[in-house]
Amino acid sequence: MTEVLQYVGLPHRVHGRDRNGLDCWGLVRLWYREQLDILLPEFESGYVSLRDKSAIESLYLCEVAKWREVKTPGQDRGDLVMWKIAGHWSHVGVMLDSRSFLHTAGPTIGSAMERLSDLRWRARTPRFYRLP
Numbered sequence: 001m002t003e004v005l006q007y008v009g010l011p012h013r014v015h016g017r018d019r020n021g022l023d024c025w026g027l028v029r030l031w032y033r034e035q036l037d038i039l040l041p042e043f044e045s046g047y048v049s050l051r052d053k054s055a056i057e058s059l060y061l062c063e064v065a066k067w068r069e070v071k072t073p074g075q076d077r078g079d080l081v082m083w084k085i086a087g088h089w090s091h092v093g094v095m096l097d098s099r100s101f102l103h104t105a106g107p108t109i110g111s112a113m114e115r116l117s118d119l120r121w122r123a124r125t126p127r128f129y130r131l132p
Helices: 002-007 024-036 053-064
Strands: 068-070 080-085 088-095 100-104 111-115 127-130
Touching (some): 002 024, 024 088, 024 100
Antiparallel strands (some): 080 088, 088 100, 100 111
16 A cells, blocks of 8 residues: 555646646556556547536546446456546546545645545445456
């Protein structure tokens, strides 16, 4: 779990794809590249801003169609977790175990590790995906 700490506190940046700044997909992409040596698509040009939730949702749903949905997260290192925000599947993170995940928590916090049981996430029903 100590390798996760190198991802906590990284700054938030729309379309960010490196340690200088990341949005939620940028963090997932960075983690997969560095930890699993898997290169995921960039999606930088697929949306204008984070308010473009329907465009982000379309990109994510096309990508996860290649993955396998799982009911029990975190049994494989790096399961993807996805939430609906404002009615669209537009926020993603990386499961670290069956209870905690890594994601970008927003412009003031940057990347953070949180628990699925935290109040902020408990009311939302996530979906979990695993690369085949």
